[in-house]
Amino acid sequence: VISLARQKFLVPDRAGMPEPSKYASVVMPGGEHRVAGSTEATRGCKHLCRHCPIVPVYNGAFRVVRARVVLEDIRQQVAAGARHITFGDPDFFNGPSHAISIVEAMHREFPELTYDVTIKIEHLRKQDALLPALRDTGCLFVTSAVESVDDAVLEKFDKGHTRADFLAVAARFRELGMTLLPTFVPFTPWTTLEGYSDLLGVLAQESLTENVAPIQLAIRLLIPAGSRLLELPEVARWWVRSIPRRSCFPGSMKTREWTLSRVKFLSWCSAAIALNFRARKFLGTFAAPQTRPPEIARRTRSRILYQRARRCRISMSPGIAAPSRWTFNSCPSGK
Numbered sequence: 001v002i003s004l005a006r007q008k009f010l011v012p013d014r015a016g017m018p019e020p021s022k023y024a025s026v027v028m029p030g031g032e033h034r035v036a037g038s039t040e041a042t043r044g045c046k047h048l049c050r051h052c053p054i055v056p057v058y059n060g061a062f063r064v065v066r067a068r069v070v071l072e073d074i075r076q077q078v079a080a081g082a083r084h085i086t087f088g089d090p091d092f093f094n095g096p097s098h099a100i101s102i103v104e105a106m107h108r109e110f111p112e113l114t115y116d117v118t119i120k121i122e123h124l125r126k127q128d129a130l131l132p133a134l135r136d137t138g139c140l141f142v143t144s145a146v147e148s149v150d151d152a153v154l155e156k157f158d159k160g161h162t163r164a165d166f167l168a169v170a171a172r173f174r175e176l177g178m179t180l181l182p183t184f185v186p187f188t189p190w191t192t193l194e195g196y197s198d199l200l201g202v203l204a205q206e207s208l209t210e211n212v213a214p215i216q217l218a219i220r221l222l223i224p225a226g227s228r229l230l231e232l233p234e235v236a237r238w239w240v241r242s243i244p245r246r247s248c249f250p251g252s253m254k255t256r257e258w259t260l261s262r263v264k265f266l267s268w269c270s271a272a273i274a275l276n277f278r279a280r281k282f283l284g285t286f287a288a289p290q291t292r293p294p295e296i297a298r299r300t301r302s303r304i305l306y307q308r309a310r311r312c313r314i315s316m317s318p319g320i321a322a323p324s325r326w327t328f329n330s331c332p333s334g335k
């Protein structure tokens, strides 16, 4: 049952749950493992980003959990051994004053406790003045759904930020000595090879390679029932053409993956890059081709030829035409 009505949230009853040490822990730079707890200061989200799976459920509604309840929940988790708290709010700055009052109270009571939050780039820009307060109250890192560095894709997602905003936030975090963990949806129907290379280049230039989990370079766009992406005529058109009539969409809430074979292939390439090659080394070979040693140049060329061959093969498999600036059917022969 989903209820979006205003509620009087209670302190979660965690009795009977496995002790916090059985869950994930945060590994600090010195190697120390901190048991991580989790709580929420709000539920839902007031934004309507087109690609977001929260929107079909909450549709712009968000509900505040009273500070007293949140702090009591933190207290019981600290008593059980937690030394780090992850705030699971879809966006911690949907209610910035509420959020800051909670972390300040938490820090007063538990000065050694660290925490992490998720905040969208738009809010990080608008609430710039609150960032030092996060840092000074023990915020270890901020996760932010950047999704793309291509302004055209960001506009389709209705994300509320641009590439320039992301770069400004990255610079601000460096200035403040804070850690930004950007997340991405690199594989969409609008992804091009140039765009993907650009994303890797931006991460290298901004010294964010180590801050991006490898899986973030392999994520594909998901379109759940009720997604606002279906408002876009081209998406609705592709959707109808790519989903067989027997599909349960849209009568069910099951999530359907975008199953373009080419997108899937690019995803595999990405996983190979991220997991099997050291991303930084890979980027280095592309960032400075003129200084590439002959052996690396030879291996890089082999890799490119291999990818082109795979791509050409995949382009012959059934699927729909990707609206790419560099269409896969016209990919170079590799000569």
Ligand code: SF4
Pocket: 045, 046, 047, 048, 049, 052, 053, 054, 055, 090, 091, 120, 145
């Ligand atoms: S992507 Fe983030 S900000 Fe946008 S609707 Fe989803 S939770 Fe809210």
